[in-house]
Amino acid sequence: MRILGIDPGYAIVGFGISDYTGKNFMPVEYGAILTEAGTDFPERLKAIADDMDFICERYMPDCMAIEKLFFTNNQKTGIDVAQARGIILLSAVRHNISIYEYTPLQVKQAVVGYGKAEKKQVMDMTRRILKLEQIPKPDDAADALALTICHGHCCKGVSIKNAGQEKK
């Protein structure tokens, strides 16, 4: 199973792709889609859409694990992140990729085994599980890879109970 992890944003979208055999994770690719500040916002959305389409077509993931959105104090930023996240969901659904949402708590629990784990611990465990020499950069890419591990672990649990059916 090939999992695409996404840490959503509009200036930086972290992405990570892992293959999961049900036992081991293998990193395939990771990085970040960057859009330039000062560019018209719709143009930034278009850049994200084009790059997401490229990633979906090139790596053909089976599923996408994306961070759930919560609103922060900055409403303007929150609205723009949500607008960009809509674009990312659209790209996945147009490529028939099933979509799963996880909260930061679920990611920490799945990767470190402890919901209150620190960011550094999550990143270090991600590095170990994927047998990478260094913690991936930028942080958004590391977060996206952590989401792939979270989905792999969650999926495995569900597939045992439901005889191979993925949860919706």
Add this chain to the structure above:
Amino acid sequence: MRILGIDPGYAIVGFGISDYTGKNFMPVEYGAILTEAGTDFPERLKAIADDMDFICERYMPDCMAIEKLFFTNNQKTGIDVAQARGIILLSAVRHNISIYEYTPLQVKQAVVGYGKAEKKQVMDMTRRILKLEQIPKPDDAADALALTICHGHCCKGVSIKNAGQEKK
């Protein structure tokens, strides 16, 4: 100039298209994109994207006037409206349609001449300006048509000052 007005949402997206000569408005089409409750959210986004693409290709508007988003008390709804709005912006930018945002206050001021006008007054003035026999239904379509009038009026003002150049 052909203007596409959009009242964003994820269950109902109101749209309205008007031709504006610099003097008169002529309604071209209006209606609403509806997505079914209970459908997976990414599928609803895809339905909006497909219908928006259809509208952009069929009516070939020169520009889009869309309502600016503000957050309400319901964060979950706010996030989902923003995600859908991102999709709508993407469709416009992918069809080379310039995008303009207006607040409800600006719409009221442009259509009725009074920022605190009631919804009913805005709808009735929209009906009169577009020479329609009845107030368009649903309300979302009427709101979208009001946005086309707002953009026409604002644009006209700007075009006088800037010798025909549209404001960015």
